[in-house]
Amino acid sequence: MKIIDIMNATEAEVLTGEDQLELEVYSACASDMMSDVLAFVKEQAVLITGLVNPQVVRTAEMMDMQCIVFVRGKKPDAETLTLAKKKGLVVLASKLRMYTACGLLFSMGLHGGTINAE
Amino acid sequence: MQSDGLHFEFAVDGENFASAGTASETIKNTLKKLGLPPATVRRTAIAMYEGEINMVIHAGGGTAVVDITPTAIEIELKDEGPGIADIELAMREGYSTAPEEIRMLGFGAGMGLSNMKKYSDEMKIESEVSKGTRVLLKINI
Numbered sequence: 015m016k017i018i019d020i021m022n023a024t025e026a027e028v029l030t031g032e033d034q035l036e037l038e039v040y041s042a043c044a045s046d047m048m049s050d051v052l053a054f055v056k057e058q059a060v061l062i063t064g065l066v067n068p069q070v071v072r073t074a075e076m077m078d079m080q081c082i083v084f085v086r087g088k089k090p091d092a093e094t095l096t097l098a099k100k101k102g103l104v105v106l107a108s109k110l111r112m113y114t115a116c117g118l119l120f121s122m123g124l125h126g127g128t129i130n131a132e
Numbered sequence: 133m134q135s136d137g138l139h140f141e142f143a144v145d146g147e148n149f150a151s152a153g154t155a156s157e158t159i160k161n162t163l164k165k166l167g168l169p170p171a172t173v174r175r176t177a178i179a180m181y182e183g184e185i186n187m188v189i190h191a192g193g194g195t196a197v198v199d200i201t202p203t204a205i206e207i208e209l210k211d212e213g214p215g216i217a218d219i220e221l222a223m224r225e226g227y228s229t230a231p232e233e234i235r236m237l238g239f240g241a242g243m244g245l246s247n248m249k250k251y252s253d254e255m256k257i258e259s260e261v262s263k264g265t266r267v268l269l270k271i272n273i
Binding site: 046065 | 149150151152153156157160170174177178181182185235237238239240241242243244246247250
């Protein structure tokens with residue numbers, strides 16, 4: 015699935031990374047707890063979260079993710095967005111709730127990937 | 133430190149949650165540039181990042197010293213925080229003493245130390261209550 019498909023499905027607006035919407039991504043994870051995201055490393059490329067602070071970007075960066083989808087109408091502050099831009103991440107903002115966003119994307123074929131304790 | 137290694141020292145600012153992780157980021161970029169396998173780079177980055185976050189949320193900051201040698205990445209995280217009374221309990225997944233405001237920031241799920249252990253090859257914790265904590269992490273290359 016392309017990031018632009020995620021954007022359309024979740025009726026999201028793109029906050030940064032407009033030039034990378036054609037990028038293909040294969041799996042995603044969703045959580046408001048960054049420690050849980052960090053606990054389940056694999057190749058998830060998309061992070062769906064309702065948490066907005068710079069550490070969301072740092073977590074995505076540590077995990078080599080390409081795209082963050084903020085749900086529940088949450089929008090990151092300028093500092094968070096600047097960091098995301100610097101890291102070359104795509105940031106989307108959707109008004110959907112997390113459950114709905116996940117359900118839609120899952121049904122379109124964006125799955126959770128393998129959970130791996132490495 | 134070995135003569136053919138790289139040595140880094142960072143001060144981890146305990147007052148600034150937003151900047152937590154910058155040291156780990158620097159190390160991650162360095163390891164990437166050195167051409168190490170992506171899995172090794174990621175394991176190191178996550179283990180150190182969790183440690184950095186821990187120092188910021190529990191100990192008011194500290195120092196991180198990293199040595200990269202041809203065979204391993206060694207990380208020493210040192211703080212003068214409250215210390216860990218029961219290390220075994222603190223290592224347990226899901227156990228956390230982090231206050232609610234830290235959970236609101238997405239951390240304090242009780243996964244930090246167990247993640248550090250999971251992603252490193254060796255981990256050592258020395259801690260004394262009201263003196264501080266020293267964590268040593270080793271990731272083999």
